[in-house]
Structures are given as C-alpha cells and as structure tokens.
C-alpha cells in the first residue's frame with residue numbers, strides 16, 4: 001500500500017541519453033509538503049533525475065527512461081499519460097530565470113489560459129495573488145504591461161516562481177534556482193521557498209550545502225561511479241548532516257570530496 005506521507009516516489013529509475021547510461025537504479029522518495037534537497041558533485045545526474053518528475057525528457061527523443069515514478073500512488077511514466085495535466089501538478093523552475101518573452105502580466109495569465117482558465121477577470125485575479133505570494137506585486141503592479149525582460153534576474157526568478165505557483169501545483173521542482181542570482185536576491189528566493197513548506201512538496205537541486213542545511217527537511221546525496229550517477233544516501237536532513245551512513249556522503253558533506 002502507498003504511504004500517504006509520500007507524495008512522489010521513484011523506483012529503480014534509470015536514464016539513458018543516446019544509449020549512454022547517465023543515471024541508474026535510483027529509488028527516491030519525497031514527503032508531502034516537505035523540502036527535499038538533492039545534492040552531489042557535478043555530473044552525477046541530479047538535474048537529469050529532477051526533470052523526470054514532470055516528464056521534461058519527453059522533449060528529447062534521444063533520452064530513454066526506465067523504472068517507475070508514482071505521484072500520489074499513480075504511475076506517471078506510463079504511455080498515454082496527460083503530460084500537460086502532469087505539468088500543471090508538477091512545476092519546474094530552471095537554474096536561469098526563463099521568463100516568457102511576454103509582458104509581466106501575461107507571464108502569469110498565459111499559462112492559466114493554456115491550462116483552460118476561461119474568464120479573463122479570474123486569470124487577472126489569480127495572477128495578482130501569485131505575484132503577492134512571491135512578494136512582487138508592489139514592485140510590478142504599475143507596469144504589468146511592460147516586458148518581463150525589464151526585470152532584474154532576482155525579480156525574474158520570482159516571476160518564474162509565481163508562474164509556477166499560479167497553477168497551484170502540488171510539487172515544485174527547483175533546479176539550482178539561486179545559482180544565477182546575487183546573494184541578496186538568492187536569500188529572497190530561498191525565503192520564498194521556505195515559506196512554501198507545508199503547502200507544496202519541493203525538490204530542490206543545490207550545490208550550496210549551507211542552503212541545503214537551512215532549507216531541507218530531507219536530503220538525497222547523489223554520486224557517480226564510472227560515469228553513471230546513482231543515489232548514495234537519503235534520509236532526514238538532521239540525520240544525514242549529523243551522522244551520514246555512507247563514508248562517501250560523510251567526505252562530501254565535510255568538503256573533502258566532490
């Protein structure tokens with residue numbers, strides 16, 4: 001039986017690019033409403049695994065997935081799944097702010113329309129609430145018609161978070177969301193992510209171990225052997241940081257490896 005505390009679960013997940021095995025045998029569990037930090041050295045497959053959870057690899061015909069991923073107990077890798085509906089439930093925020101080449105307001109109303117919210121007034125209302133949620137409303141309310149590209153990097157990343165949140169996702173996948181931001185903008189985004197705890201299940205890839213310590217309820221440590229990424233260890237952040245089970249994790253967290 002599915003554990004109701006588990007929102008998202010990968011079992012024996014493997015990914016190949018053009019036939020080359022990139023990630024193998026990953027079993028990962030994300031608890032509902034908690035923040036799971038995914039850490040590990042470069043190239044061990046963190047982003048590759050993260051992108052599996054909203055089927056982003058469907059866009060890459062050279063990419064092949066094996067194994068199982070269940071969202072609320074339902075298999076999401078099965079053929080015929082409504083991928084648009086999945087992406088409404090599981091949003092992804094990339095490393096670099098990727099606002100749409102539209103106005104600030106339409107960055108939010110466009111996805112709502114795409115996902116079938118019919119009335120303009122409802123879309124505008126949802127957009128305002130999403131902008132308030134990420135603390136951008138006061139900064140942009142008088143220039144909603146201006147291009148999103150006029151915003152700073154930090155503001156654009158908050159706009160991207162608002163664009164994901166406006167669809168009221170159950171899960172947010174964050175791929176190093178602060179790595180392109182200065183420390184102040186990074187702190188704002190980090191606080192925002194922390195404020196979502198309890199409401200949204202969050203998986204965040206980060207190279208910043210201090211950030212993982214501050215944010216995470218749970219931690220998954222990835223590693224790579226002979227060029228193939230795998231999950232070395234996972235557990236509660238307290239346990240993994242204080243008393244890791246694996247020597248590799250211990251050395252990585254101590255800064256000696258990776």
Ligand SMILES: Nc1ncnc2c1ncn2[C@@H]1O[C@H](COP(=O)(O)OP(=O)(O)OP(=O)(O)O)[C@@H](O)[C@H]1O
Nearest residue numbers: 017022040041042043044045046047048049060229
């Ligand atoms: N689109 C792609 N096509 C081919 N190989 C890829 C592609 N994306 C990733 N890879 C390969 O898959 C492996 C894992 O890469 P991935 O980016 O997932 O690692 P990562 O742990 O997220 O790294 P980083 O921390 O540097 O972002 C690497 O060997 C990489 O070269």
